[in-house]
Amino acid sequence: MTKRPRKALIIGAGIAGPVTAMFMKRAGIEAELYEAWSYSKGIGGGLQIAPNGMHVLAELGLADDLIRRGSIAESFDFYSQDGKKLGSLNRNMQQRFGQPAVNMCRAMLNETLLDKAWSSSVSVFFEKRLVKIEDRGDQPVIAYFADGTTAEGDLVIGADGVHSATRRHVIPDGPTPFDTGLIGFGGFVPRAVIEKLPIGRRVESTFGQSGFFGYGLCSPDPDDGAMWWSTQPSHGMTAAAYRVMGQETMRQHLKRFHAGWHDPIPAIIEAAENIGVTDTLDVATLPTWSRKRTLLIGDAAHATSPHAGQGASLALEDAMRLGILMRDGQELALTFQAFEHERRPRAEKIVAIARRNGNSKREFSPTGAWIRDHMLKLLLPLSSKGMDFMYAYDPRAAA
16 A cells, blocks of 8 residues: 655745745655745845855746846845945855846745645645644644634644744744844836846845835846845834825935935835835744654744845745755654754854844934944954855755
8 A cells, every 4th residue: 555645835926935934845754835925926125145045046047037037136235324434345145156136026026936835735824824733643643724724734834924824833831933123115116227227136235314215126126126224223113103194205204214314215215105104013033843744844933034135035945945955754852853943053153143234223322323324334344254154054955
């Protein structure tokens, strides 16, 4: 009698979920993907996939297509509020690390990953909000969803992000997301708003006395091929409160907050439509990433604020490394322990860097901002070398 393949129930169809499903299939494990939200296109802002994440996408045969549909970032340049250059990071990434850093639309990336998962015979289910996991002895693991349906499998992978419902099963009384005191605005503008400026394919970002602003090309699309974002102290305001105010009120807020900042920041804010706003959340270090036959990956396991540009790439690394470890066919608990032992030190080091970087975007006195800017001029060359470990990691060769 032929033994049936094991089945993984993967919770969350963002970035980590579809990629995990595809690597599970390569390991000979059936994969079913469950997403809480309905299927929709065009949601999300811009993001950058670093070389370490691009190695994973290359393994899936997607890197070249995503490079064509995105925009290679040739460096990351930093400026003061009045436009004085403070320094640069991340030059010659492709030459140094084997893959470039690529700016792209999150919605395009998600759509590409889901299409690839579907074509890899992954079953994908939408509007399946997880409410409970039942794991009893030799019986299949059962996932219960809010619509009254259930799913059975041999293991559960929680790839459901910072607000992870799977995390509540793994650590019932564990940490919950907390507000970092920063809020993020962002979106897209036509390429023409910045394309004619001498920035080339660099990402430019600015530290203000309070807050931070960045922009760069992210797509060849002339209508929305440039991405932008503004990080600023929330002063007690939530993203939900800003959304209620409406688009024009948010635009006027951004104009006031960034008044006097160097060009092209005012023009970007003026041209912005469909402004998005998100709370910048964090989650304290978890005591464990697994419980019995359930494992957390990506932001569900090690949520990272966006200030190191590594959240998506870490999630991609997790998905590939887990798939590689699952090929060995050893006892599930040992595989989960090996995964956490390998991934935790790297993830927590990067999470700490992101938290530290976020502190540079808070509110300073004029003197404090002047000191920070001059320190950045001195420290950016050293920081660049210190960040190489993030980009040099190749999930295919990791021990």
